Amino acid sequence: MATGNGTLPTLHPIAGFKLGTASAGIKTPGRKDLVVMEIVKGSTVAGLFTQNAFCAAPVAVAKQHLANVSPKYLLVNTGNANAGTGEQGMTDALQSCDALAAATSSNKEQVLPFSTGVIGEPLPMDRLIGGMPAAVAALSENGWADAAEGILTTDTRAKGASLQYGTDSKITITGIAKGSGMIKPNMATMLGYVATDAAVDAELLHRALRLANEKSFNRITVDSDTSTNDAVILVATGSSGVTIDEESFDQFVSQLKTVFIDLAQAIIRDGEGAGKFVSVVIEGAVDTDEALAVAYTIAESPLVKTALAASDPNWGRILAAIGRAGVTNLDVNAVQVHLNSVLIAENGARASSYTEEAGQAAMQPEEIEIRVSLNRGQIQETVWTTDLTYEYVRINAEYRT
Amino acid sequence: MATGNGTLPTLHPIAGFKLGTASAGIKTPGRKDLVVMEIVKGSTVAGLFTQNAFCAAPVAVAKQHLANVSPKYLLVNTGNANAGTGEQGMTDALQSCDALAAATSSNKEQVLPFSTGVIGEPLPMDRLIGGMPAAVAALSENGWADAAEGILTTDTRAKGASLQYGTDSKITITGIAKGSGMIKPNMATMLGYVATDAAVDAELLHRALRLANEKSFNRITVDSDTSTNDAVILVATGSSGVTIDEESFDQFVSQLKTVFIDLAQAIIRDGEGAGKFVSVVIEGAVDTDEALAVAYTIAESPLVKTALAASDPNWGRILAAIGRAGVTNLDVNAVQVHLNSVLIAENGARASSYTEEAGQAAMQPEEIEIRVSLNRGQIQETVWTTDLTYEYVRINAEYRT
Numbered sequence: 001m002a003t004g005n006g007t008l009p010t011l012h013p014i015a016g017f018k019l020g021t022a023s024a025g026i027k028t029p030g031r032k033d034l035v036v037m038e039i040v041k042g043s044t045v046a047g048l049f050t051q052n053a054f055c056a057a058p059v060a061v062a063k064q065h066l067a068n069v070s071p072k073y074l075l076v077n078t079g080n081a082n083a084g085t086g087e088q089g090m091t092d093a094l095q096s097c098d099a100l101a102a103a104t105s106s107n108k109e110q111v112l113p114f115s116t117g118v119i120g121e122p123l124p125m126d127r128l129i130g131g132m133p134a135a136v137a138a139l140s141e142n143g144w145a146d147a148a149e150g151i152l153t154t155d156t157r158a159k160g161a162s163l164q165y166g167t168d169s170k171i172t173i174t175g176i177a178k179g180s181g182m183i184k185p186n187m188a189t190m191l192g193y194v195a196t197d198a199a200v201d202a203e204l205l206h207r208a209l210r211l212a213n214e215k216s217f218n219r220i221t222v223d224s225d226t227s228t229n230d231a232v233i234l235v236a237t238g239s240s241g242v243t244i245d246e247e248s249f250d251q252f253v254s255q256l257k258t259v260f261i262d263l264a265q266a267i268i269r270d271g272e273g274a275g276k277f278v279s280v281v282i283e284g285a286v287d288t289d290e291a292l293a294v295a296y297t298i299a300e301s302p303l304v305k306t307a308l309a310a311s312d313p314n315w316g317r318i319l320a321a322i323g324r325a326g327v328t329n330l331d332v333n334a335v336q337v338h339l340n341s342v343l344i345a346e347n348g349a350r351a352s353s354y355t356e357e358a359g360q361a362a363m364q365p366e367e368i369e370i371r372v373s374l375n376r377g378q379i380q381e382t383v384w385t386t387d388l389t390y391e392y393v394r395i396n397a398e399y400r401t
Numbered sequence: 402m403a404t405g406n407g408t409l410p411t412l413h414p415i416a417g418f419k420l421g422t423a424s425a426g427i428k429t430p431g432r433k434d435l436v437v438m439e440i441v442k443g444s445t446v447a448g449l450f451t452q453n454a455f456c457a458a459p460v461a462v463a464k465q466h467l468a469n470v471s472p473k474y475l476l477v478n479t480g481n482a483n484a485g486t487g488e489q490g491m492t493d494a495l496q497s498c499d500a501l502a503a504a505t506s507s508n509k510e511q512v513l514p515f516s517t518g519v520i521g522e523p524l525p526m527d528r529l530i531g532g533m534p535a536a537v538a539a540l541s542e543n544g545w546a547d548a549a550e551g552i553l554t555t556d557t558r559a560k561g562a563s564l565q566y567g568t569d570s571k572i573t574i575t576g577i578a579k580g581s582g583m584i585k586p587n588m589a590t591m592l593g594y595v596a597t598d599a600a601v602d603a604e605l606l607h608r609a610l611r612l613a614n615e616k617s618f619n620r621i622t623v624d625s626d627t628s629t630n631d632a633v634i635l636v637a638t639g640s641s642g643v644t645i646d647e648e649s650f651d652q653f654v655s656q657l658k659t660v661f662i663d664l665a666q667a668i669i670r671d672g673e674g675a676g677k678f679v680s681v682v683i684e685g686a687v688d689t690d691e692a693l694a695v696a697y698t699i700a701e702s703p704l705v706k707t708a709l710a711a712s713d714p715n716w717g718r719i720l721a722a723i724g725r726a727g728v729t730n731l732d733v734n735a736v737q738v739h740l741n742s743v744l745i746a747e748n749g750a751r752a753s754s755y756t757e758e759a760g761q762a763a764m765q766p767e768e769i770e771i772r773v774s775l776n777r778g779q780i781q782e783t784v785w786t787t788d789l790t791y792e793y794v795r796i797n798a799e800y801r802t
Contacts, residue, residue: 053731054724054749084720086734086750119717120751228721302703302789303797310798316520319485320629323455330454333487348455349487350521388703390791396704397711 001391003277003366004269006157011144012164012172016040016237017195019143021150024131026124027079027117032150034128036100036135037074037193043237044199045071046206047112048213050230057082057089058113059229061097065109072110074193074233075100076151077117077128078178083228084120092123099129103136116178116191116229117153148176151191154395155180157270161262165255169242171198173255177232177263180222180272192217192232192263194256199238204249209234211253216260220384221299222271268384273391276308279369279384286377290327294372295383297325305388308368313359315344322372331376338371339363402792404678404767405670407558412545413565413573417441417638418596420544422551425532427525428480428518433551435529437501437536438475438594444638445600446472447607448513449614451631458483458490459514460630462498466510473511475594475634476501477552478518478529479579484629485521493524500530504537517579517592517630518554549577552592555796556581558671562663566656570643572599574657578633578664581623581673593618593633593664595657600639605650610635612654617661621785622700623672669785674792677709680770680785687778691728695773696784698726706789709769714760716745723773732777739772740764 017039024034039045047066049059065071075096082089097111115123138146148158155178162174179190200208213232234256236244244252269277280299285291298304301321307314318337323330337345339362344354362368386392418440425435440446448467450460466472476497483490498512516524539547549559556579563575580591601609614633635657637645645653670678681700686692699705702722708715719738724731738746740763745755763769787793 052721052724053728054720054733081717084717084746084750086748089750119715119721120746228717228724302793306794306797309794312798314520316482316485316629319455320453320520323453323629327454332455345485345521347487349485349490388794390794392703393707393710393789393791393794396707397713 001273001275001389002156002270003274006270008145008148008158008160009162011160011162011174013141013144014172014174014195014197014237015141015239016043016197017235018139018141019147020135020138020140021143021146022131022134022138024077024127026077026127032146033078034131034135035076035147035150036132036139037147038139039072039074039235040237040239043070043235044202044205046202046209046234048209048232050228052228054084054228056115056229057085057093058115059231060090061093062112062114062231065097065112069107069109071112072106073100073104074112074114076114076191078151078153079117080115080121080123081117081119081229082115082123085122088122092125095125096123096128100132103132112233114191114229114231116151119228144174144176151176151178153178153180154272155270159263159266159270161259161266163255163259166242169240171196171240171242171252173259175259175263177267179267180270190230190267194233194259195235195237197237197240198252199241199243200236200252204244205234205236208249208253208256212256212260215257216264219382220264220268221296222268222386265384268386271386272395273389274386275389276387277367277384278308278386279382281369281371281380281382282374283371283380284374284377285379285381287379288381291379291381292383294322294325294327294374295381297321298370298372299383299385302388305386308387309389311360311363313339313344313363315339315350315359318370319345327374330374334375336373336375340365340369402674402676402790403557403671404675407671409546409549409559409561410563412561412563412575414542414545415573415575415596415598415638416542416640417444417598418636419540419542420548421536421539421541422544422547423532423535423539425478425528427478427528433547434479435532435536436477436548436551437533437540438548439540440473440475440636441638441640444471444636445603445606447603447610447635449610449633451629453629455485455629457516457630458486458494459516460632461491462494463513463515463632466498466513470508470510472513473507474501474505475513475515477515477592479552479554480518481516481522481524482518482520482630483516483524486523489523493526496526497524497529501533504533513634515592515630515632517552520629545575545577552577552579554579554581555673556671560664560667560671562660562667564656564660567643570641572597572641572643572653572656574660576660576664578668580668581671591631591668595634595660596636596638598638598641599653600644601637601653605645606635606637609650609654609657613657613661616658617665620783621665621669622697623669623787666785669787672787673796674790675787676790677788678768678785679709679787680783682770682772682781682783683775684772684781685775685778686780686782688780689782692780692782693784695723695726695728695775696782698722699771699773700784700786703789709788710790712761712764714740714745714764716740716751716760719771720746728775731775735776737774737776741766741770
């Protein structure tokens with residue numbers, strides 16, 4: 001199950017950034033499961049990583065390598081997360097960097113490793129290393145679509161976004177992401193790789209990444225479970241010849257956000273068992289923390305999510321979620337709740353204009369907006385989520401078996 | 402679905418405390434749905450109520466009445482929560498107190514109202530009031546078992562606990578509770594009514610209630626959703642002639658806790674769609690907050706809960722939940738995780754002694770203990786929860802329809 005249109009859009013190549021995909025048989029024979037990305041010399045690279053204390057070995061290694069040198073290769077495998085693997089996991093992550101460095105005449109610190117898949121199984125090193133030559137041989141600036149497939153786990157669709165902006169001097173931004181379950185970002189989420197041909201210095205690039213990430217990958221939840229392997233990488237090759245400076249920065253970030261939000265929403269549309277794409281919009285909050293507390297309490301409530309699955313306008317569960325979100329001195333009589341354009345609750349009760357028919361009708365579309373007006377401040381925040389279906393339970397009960 | 406033995410135990414009567422149950426047809430014709438409890442003069446009464454900001458009208462009224470006078474009647478209806486009902490809800494709650502007061506020649510402030518069921522529908526006042534004479538006529542010290550049925554909503558079983566202690570001068574404690582979904586206590590939870598024939602002054606009784614509640618109803622979660630209607634009431638009639646003083650207080654609290662924990666566990670055993678009864682034990686924590694943060698993060702993780710439903714020893718998901726619980730400076734290598742008696746993870750990885758067969762075997766029983774040793778302090782806490790099954794989704798998708 002998934003919502004919306006799952007077709008991969010045209011992914012414009014980024015000069016100076018190549019992707020190569022292979023089938024290494026890491027978990028399932030014949031499946032694309034190994035991706036190598038090559039970054040041209042002179043590029044800048046920024047990354048954000050999971051804050052889970054049990055972060056995976058590749059996350060620890062990638063963070064360390066990124067702090068030391070400018071990366072030349074990104075190495076991604078799916079099928080195995082190399083998380084919860086202790087000492088052995090660190091050794092394996094480092095050895096995989098070593099192997100790719102040897103195959104490409106580079107240094108192992110120039111390789112950032114990423115793994116996604118089952119937690120707690122040792123990485124099958126010979127299959128991983130055995131697949132590298134094919135992935136390296138496939139490196140191409142047109143490799144985006146294959147790579148978008150090669151990083152998937154329980155995802156049912158490849159996810160990509162791409163745009164070009166500017167008139168005389170055009171800038172291109174292209175990205176891919178994977179994620180479907182264990183989605184509750186904290187700093188970064190799942191795997192995302194975005195590249196641009198703009199030239200952006202390291203400090204500006206990192207700032208742009210944080211800003212775009214904050215309003216995209218940090219605004220989605222499927223099941224409130226933060227992954228051990230989340231990472232998002234932003235590469236600027238500079239090959240367009242256009243340099244981003246303080247003056248052009250805001251426009252760049254705005255375009256970057258568009259790509260990031262597209263990718264983040266694609267993850268929600270492909271959320272495990274998703275039958276609905278749900279935007280939870282909180283407005284009139286005093287500050288961002290308060291807005292997000294209410295948004296996530298609604299978006300993660302199993303009772304709200306099962307009602308969404310049933311297309312049941314059970315607004316009482318939404319009020320109950322708002323009420324337990326921990327907002328100080330909340331005036332419940334000032335709160336208004338809309339389902340799409342239908343006002344369902346105000347003055348602490350069902351709206352007098354509300355009819356069950358209007359509520360039922362509002363719940364039928366695949367895309368639902370739950371809009372909560374707290375009416376006590378100026379801040380608005382949006383979080384995207386899915387419903388909770390039988391299919392979610394089935395996928396996650398059967399994942400390992 | 403439910404776990405364990407669902408037979409209601411012998412519920413010893415409490416002299417001075419009567420219960421009367423009737424079928425008022427509030428939601429379903431013929432179902433026991435109205436309970437009146439009568440408290441003998443001279444009793445003390447303590448209560449704890451939900452902290453949900455959208456608390457139901459009866460909760461607001463019960464709190465206010467309890468603050469003003471010593472209650473003589475408790476009035477409970479199921480089928481309708483009278484929550485999210487605004488002004489009308491308050492009027493209805495007060496009017497229902499008035500009606501019972503009129504039928505029993507008492508004062509409306511001496512009545513505490515409680516409602517449970519669907520949120521956001523107006524209370525059917527004529528049916529509620531129409532049922533009162535039958536409930537009053539049925540008042541009896543032997544009315545516990547009928548009342549245990551009369552307060553249920555989606556529960557599949559009546560829940561009660563009862564004990565007697567002391568040699569020469571015996572004290573009896575008996576209680577009933579209801580709750581199955583929307584279970585994540587905050588101060589108190591769902592509905593619980595416990596009475597004792599000990600004499601306990603108001604201050605000691607309230608302290609005893611807080612202590613017993615903290616380790617029982619405040620240690621359970623089905624779906625992390627705090628209800629709008631939670632309340633637990635403790636009545637001491639004094640009819641045994643035994644007075645609880647500072648000296649006998651600890652023993653009284655210890656016995657009271659036994660009854661409270663029995664009731665709280667009965668709610669989890671009857672949790673919506675429950676296929677497993679799961680104890681999450683955190684030991685070696687620095688403080689209670691930290692222990693509970695880890696315990697609830699595990700107990701509420703949809704991924705851990707679906708793995709439990711599938712009897713899948715997916716310890717990686719448990720590690721991931723521990724890792725995102727927000728424990729400061731957690732040394733992941735010091736953490737040990739047991740499933741029942743099987744050590745499944747240590748040193749940040751699968752335990753070397755672990756076998757998949759042992760893990761599978763540990764997951765088969767209906768009762769599972771997940772024990773996490775943080776090995777950084779002396780505090781231990783336990784939280785009880787259920788798995789997340791298809792049945793949970795079905796019940797909550799179909800509840801209103």
